[in-house]
Amino acid sequence: MRFLRFWWDFVVGDDWRAALGVVVALGATAAIVAAGVDAWWLMPIAVALVLYISLRRETTKTS
Amino acid sequence: MTAAFLVASSFLASAVEFVEALTIVLAAGLTRGWRSSLTGLAAATVVLAAIVAALGPTLKLIPIDALRLVVGALLLAFGLQWLRKAILRASGYKALHDEDEIFAREAAEARAAGAEVRAGLDWYGFTLAFKGVLLEGLEVAFIVITFGSTQGNIGLAAIGAGAALVLVAVVGVAVHAPLSRVPENTMKFAVGVMLTTFGIFWSTEGAGAHWPGNDASLPGVLAFVILLSFAAVTLLRRRRTMVLV
Numbered sequence: 001m002r003f004l005r006f007w008w009d010f011v012v013g014d015d016w017r018a019a020l021g022v023v024v025a026l027g028a029t030a031a032i033v034a035a036g037v038d039a040w041w042l043m044p045i046a047v048a049l050v051l052y053i054s055l056r057r058e059t060t061k062t063s
Numbered sequence: 064m065t066a067a068f069l070v071a072s073s074f075l076a077s078a079v080e081f082v083e084a085l086t087i088v089l090a091a092g093l094t095r096g097w098r099s100s101l102t103g104l105a106a107a108t109v110v111l112a113a114i115v116a117a118l119g120p121t122l123k124l125i126p127i128d129a130l131r132l133v134v135g136a137l138l139l140a141f142g143l144q145w146l147r148k149a150i151l152r153a154s155g156y157k158a159l160h161d162e163d164e165i166f167a168r169e170a171a172e173a174r175a176a177g178a179e180v181r182a183g184l185d186w187y188g189f190t191l192a193f194k195g196v197l198l199e200g201l202e203v204a205f206i207v208i209t210f211g212s213t214q215g216n217i218g219l220a221a222i223g224a225g226a227a228l229v230l231v232a233v234v235g236v237a238v239h240a241p242l243s244r245v246p247e248n249t250m251k252f253a254v255g256v257m258l259t260t261f262g263i264f265w266s267t268e269g270a271g272a273h274w275p276g277n278d279a280s281l282p283g284v285l286a287f288v289i290l291l292s293f294a295a296v297t298l299l300r301r302r303r304t305m306v307l308v
Contacts, residue, residue, distance in 0.1 A: 010201070011137055013144035022139045022262075026132065026270050033271035040272040040280075043263045044287055047139070054147055055295055059156050059302065 015057070021050035065278050068285075069214050072257040073223030076206045079250050080199040081231035083165075087195030089235070090169035095176075095188025102184055103192030111200040115208060115221075122212040132269025134209045135262050141205075142258025149252035150292060154299035206258075213265050256292060260285045 012019045025046030032039035092100035122130060151157035169191070176187040207224050211217030264284050267274065274280040 010205075011140055013140075015144070015147065018143050018147070019140040022136055022143070022266075026136055026266055029267060029270040029272055038272050039270075040267050040274050042272075043267045043270075044284065047143070047259065047263055047288075048291055051143060051147065051150075051291065051295065054143070055150060055299065058147070058151060059299060
């Protein structure tokens with residue numbers, strides 16, 4: 001259990017929503033590529049969105 | 064170009080972790096004795112070397128697209144953590160990491176701990192150094208293995224990490240004190256940017272998409288992540304000033 005906890009903290013950290021956002025965006029990229037569109041542009045947009053949501057959440061909590 | 068990124072990312076990320084490990088080893092050595100502290104350091108180094116030696120060749124057996132997808136996703140999740148914290152620190156929403164304060168806290172706890180001798184070693188000093196080096200070193204091992212295997216060159220990533228180890232060790236021995244003057248947040252910012260850049264690049268390729276110009280688009284992704292980060296810092300600083308006023 002402590003082993004899993006360590007890896008969770010190590011990779012996911014204190015905002016699991018950001019990690020989930022990455023997984024969802026990758027799934028969407030793979031699905032769009034499978035539909036025949038070269039969706040290289042999706043991940044940069046998704047990262048900007050994930051970072052914005054994560055920072056907004058943290059700073060609203062702090063201030 | 065990619066090789067230079069690889070070495071630079073590995074060097075910077077490793078240097079940050081080695082500075083943190085050095086702080087713990089110094090706290091253990093100065094308060095509990097150097098023999099147990101350095102034995103802990105050596106034991107953790109052996110364990111880390113075994114992890115890299117075991118996992119490195121295993122990862123080569125995985126198909127490159129699957130590897131890039133998984134490693135890219137991991138790097139992205141990991142990189143966003145670093146970047147988020149560095150942005151929060153740079154904009155004043157989070158306290159800067161202070162090696163002097165960490166050293167003082169670790170040293171006070173080490174002084175207060177009782178004496179227990181096992182295998183001829185001060186056990187507290189040994190375990191403090193061992194755990195500190197192992198935990199910080201695991202992040203280095205993770206970066207060396209993931210960066211190296213995805214680029215098909217673990218050796219190059221290891222060179223970056225090795226150079227950082229030598230530099231931090233030499234400066235640590237010379238200064239004999241926590242490296243509090245290292246611009247740690249700037250380094251962490253750079254590492255967060257690089258991890259996120261590589262994460263975006265590889266995970267996109269792993270998901271089946273192709274970057275225009277292949278590897279040539281990597282500097283473009285890097286520029287995008289840098290711009291995004293600086294825009295976030297600027298906006299958050301402005302917002303914090305407005306809240307304080």
